[in-house]
Amino acid sequence: MKTVTIGDVAAQAEVSKSTVSQYLNERYDYMGEKTKQRIQDAVEKLGYQPNIVARSLKQKSTKTIGVIVANILHNFTTEVTRAIEDVCHESDFHTIICNADDDPFKEKHYIEMLRAKQVDGLIIFPTGDNRDLYQKMLDGSYPVVFMDRELEGVEIPSVLLHNSKAVALAIEHFVEQGYRRIGMMTTSLKHHTTPRIERVEGYKNTLKNNEIPIHDEYIISVDSQSLQTELEELLHLEKPPEAMLAGNDLVLIETLKYVKHKGLRIPDDLAVIGIDDVSFASFYTPSITTVAQPTFKMGKAGAELLLNKIQMKKEIRNSSLRFEPTLMVRDSV
Amino acid sequence: MKTVTIGDVAAQAEVSKSTVSQYLNERYDYMGEKTKQRIQDAVEKLGYQPNIVARSLKQKSTKTIGVIVANILHNFTTEVTRAIEDVCHESDFHTIICNADDDPFKEKHYIEMLRAKQVDGLIIFPTGDNRDLYQKMLDGSYPVVFMDRELEGVEIPSVLLHNSKAVALAIEHFVEQGYRRIGMMTTSLKHHTTPRIERVEGYKNTLKNNEIPIHDEYIISVDSQSLQTELEELLHLEKPPEAMLAGNDLVLIETLKYVKHKGLRIPDDLAVIGIDDVSFASFYTPSITTVAQPTFKMGKAGAELLLNKIQMKKEIRNSSLRFEPTLMVRDSV
DNA sequence: CTGAAAGCGCTTACAG
DNA sequence: CTGAAAGCGCTTACAG
Numbered sequence: 001m002k003t004v005t006i007g008d009v010a011a012q013a014e015v016s017k018s019t020v021s022q023y024l025n026e027r028y029d030y031m032g033e034k035t036k037q038r039i040q041d042a043v044e045k046l047g048y049q050p051n052i053v054a055r056s057l058k059q060k061s062t063k064t065i066g067v068i069v070a071n072i073l074h075n076f077t078t079e080v081t082r083a084i085e086d087v088c089h090e091s092d093f094h095t096i097i098c099n100a101d102d103d104p105f106k107e108k109h110y111i112e113m114l115r116a117k118q119v120d121g122l123i124i125f126p127t128g129d130n131r132d133l134y135q136k137m138l139d140g141s142y143p144v145v146f147m148d149r150e151l152e153g154v155e156i157p158s159v160l161l162h163n164s165k166a167v168a169l170a171i172e173h174f175v176e177q178g179y180r181r182i183g184m185m186t187t188s189l190k191h192h193t194t195p196r197i198e199r200v201e202g203y204k205n206t207l208k209n210n211e212i213p214i215h216d217e218y219i220i221s222v223d224s225q226s227l228q229t230e231l232e233e234l235l236h237l238e239k240p241p242e243a244m245l246a247g248n249d250l251v252l253i254e255t256l257k258y259v260k261h262k263g264l265r266i267p268d269d270l271a272v273i274g275i276d277d278v279s280f281a282s283f284y285t286p287s288i289t290t291v292a293q294p295t296f297k298m299g300k301a302g303a304e305l306l307l308n309k310i311q312m313k314k315e316i317r318n319s320s321l322r323f324e325p326t327l328m329v330r331d332s333v
Numbered sequence: 334m335k336t337v338t339i340g341d342v343a344a345q346a347e348v349s350k351s352t353v354s355q356y357l358n359e360r361y362d363y364m365g366e367k368t369k370q371r372i373q374d375a376v377e378k379l380g381y382q383p384n385i386v387a388r389s390l391k392q393k394s395t396k397t398i399g400v401i402v403a404n405i406l407h408n409f410t411t412e413v414t415r416a417i418e419d420v421c422h423e424s425d426f427h428t429i430i431c432n433a434d435d436d437p438f439k440e441k442h443y444i445e446m447l448r449a450k451q452v453d454g455l456i457i458f459p460t461g462d463n464r465d466l467y468q469k470m471l472d473g474s475y476p477v478v479f480m481d482r483e484l485e486g487v488e489i490p491s492v493l494l495h496n497s498k499a500v501a502l503a504i505e506h507f508v509e510q511g512y513r514r515i516g517m518m519t520t521s522l523k524h525h526t527t528p529r530i531e532r533v534e535g536y537k538n539t540l541k542n543n544e545i546p547i548h549d550e551y552i553i554s555v556d557s558q559s560l561q562t563e564l565e566e567l568l569h570l571e572k573p574p575e576a577m578l579a580g581n582d583l584v585l586i587e588t589l590k591y592v593k594h595k596g597l598r599i600p601d602d603l604a605v606i607g608i609d610d611v612s613f614a615s616f617y618t619p620s621i622t623t624v625a626q627p628t629f630k631m632g633k634a635g636a637e638l639l640l641n642k643i644q645m646k647k648e649i650r651n652s653s654l655r656f657e658p659t660l661m662v663r664d665s666v
Numbered sequence: 667c668t669g670a671a672a673g674c675g676c677t678t679a680c681a682g
Numbered sequence: 683c684t685g686a687a688a689g690c691g692c693t694t695a696c697a698g
Contacts, residue, residue: 053450054390057386057390085430094429094446118384257615283586283589283590283593284617
């Protein structure tokens with residue numbers, strides 16, 4: 001299958017390449033009807049398909065954006081990514097997803113790789129350890145949007161959950177149901193990521209507002225492999241928590257595994273709320289109360305922000321966007 | 334940030350563009366040490382990043398493959414896709430994922446789009462309705478691999494589950510546990526997709542082998558929205574099935590929702606097995622017996638098949654690859 | 667050991 | 683209304 005180029009079409013239609021190109025780009029302003037027709041016939045006869053790579057080189061735009069996620073295992077990530085793809089697709093943009101696996105080194109590699117591929121912009125769930133690189137892109141006014149996390153001192157706009165509110169929603173629900181001994185677990189991340197920090201802080205503030213003393217041993221931040229042993233310890237304290245807030249979906253799953261393994265009952269032995277509305281929450285037994293993030297809206301907002309930056313070329317307001325969580329009351333508390 | 338090109342590097346290092354290009358491509362065969370050093374210094378000083386679009390145009394290879402999935406909502410799809418990405422990443426290939434949403438029209442659009450973008454090959458979970466297009470790619474010896482489904486008469490190699498064995502595993506487990514009234518549900522697809530057909534056939538054969546009569550009303554294939562009402566009908570037959578095989582993850586989830594909604598108990602009121610080892614199977618209550626597909630192996634195989642086709646340029650054996658399912662015995666039967 | 671030149675397949679001022 | 687020419691940033695025979 002030898003590739004047919006714009007030159008072949010031009011020859012076939014007996015016009016110049018320029019004219020074919022005009023036609024292909026729908027700039028028919030002054031184009032004669034017969035010319036149009038001849039070109040169209042030639043295109044069909046030869047089965048011409050444009051070469052977007054060549055176009056991209058000339059136009060310096062690939063109509064493609066890159067998305068670098070910190071960790072694809074989170075349900076949040078998958079859903080946000082899907083929303084980003086949807087929005088981009090509507091604007092005829094393609095999307096290349098890369099998973100940095102919480103590794104700043106991989107993240108750096110992907111940023112360079114994607115820029116070498118001339119993607120028009122980047123949505124990053126930042127690991128946080130590549131400040132210089134972020135700053136350099138900002139200085140070069142290369143379009144970038146952060147997702148889920150923000151970085152103090154780096155003026156890249158970010159799309160975020162209103163984390164303190166998310167935690168408050170959960171904790172106050174526990175309190176309303178009469179719980180006072182409330183613990184919280186998150187996955188530890190060496191790099192100080194926004195959600196973890198804000199959620200732990202929100203946890204403390206909400207307890208304070210409700211005049212509940214804060215027990216530091218009720219707050220756990222560890223790697224997901226250590227969650228089981230930490231839970232074991234936590235629940236064997238003299239006064240163990242009677243309710244647990246799982247800081248994200250992975251923590252929730254580990255908690256449920258632990259509970260099942262130990263034959264505990266929810267909510268009688270342990271009440272549970274998870275941040276992130278996991279797929280099985282509604283039909284689990286018992287169904288799980290969660291704090292849902294508006295993942296679709298967030299992805300959409302991020303994509304739109306980026307596409308605006310790309311298309312307008314002008315500076316968009318660089319402030320972050322906060323999104324509202326929703327409490328999904330079910331049977332686990 | 335004006336872009337720095339190979340010409341700038343050449344000027345800075347006081348050599349020709351050709352030499353810089355050689356250096357960049359590690360063809361140092363005859364390159365002087367000082368030349369190398371000068372180029373390297375220039376690259377660093379200018380912060381040169383290659384433009385892969387330009388390279389791709391010349392080399393006629395983008396080091397990118399396209400993956401068109403029929404329906405991204407299946408867990409199977411997500412996992413296979415991730416494996417594909419892993420393998421490609423190791424070979425320095427990028428991946429563009431597109432979701433055809435079970436729509437042959439969208440599928441066609443994506444095939445054309447991706448080829449226009451000059452991807453080096455395609456992995457397709459085919460909807461089945463674009464035979465002409467598939468055949469044209471085959472005729473043009475454009476590298477394509479099918480996943481999950483195969484098409485009779487189209488000689489494109491496919492990576493598949495050993496579907497009849499998967500069903501046999503499940504049905505025989507039911508039988509061993511003493512069940513005789515065994516139903517099966519799959520999502521209907523107008524386009525006759527391999528897994529559905531093979532699974533229903535396998536179901537019938539296995540019953541036959543066990544000398545269990547086949548009740549046609551026990552076999553349901555409908556859109557996922559109609560599953561609830563179909564289940565309702567099915568379980569209100571005079572002699573309703575006592576065990577159900579869910580043909581994929583989405584069917585399983587609908588079944589579990591129904592069961593929970595009606596307050597039924599698994600396995601006492603209804604025994605359940607699902608094909609696809611869903612994330613929550615192990616910690617659901619009761620834990621769910623499933624037939625696991627080796628998703629990672631399958632994705633890996635598909636990606637390797639395709640990369641071989643791309644890199645060797647020679648014809649690879651075009652026969653399909655079948656993969657072995659595994660029964661994960663848990664508490665739902 | 668290195669450089670000049672052609673070319674990948676497009677687009678885009680500009681001239682007529 | 684249409685075409686000739688230059689150029690996007692690379693790579694690659696080929697000459698020396």
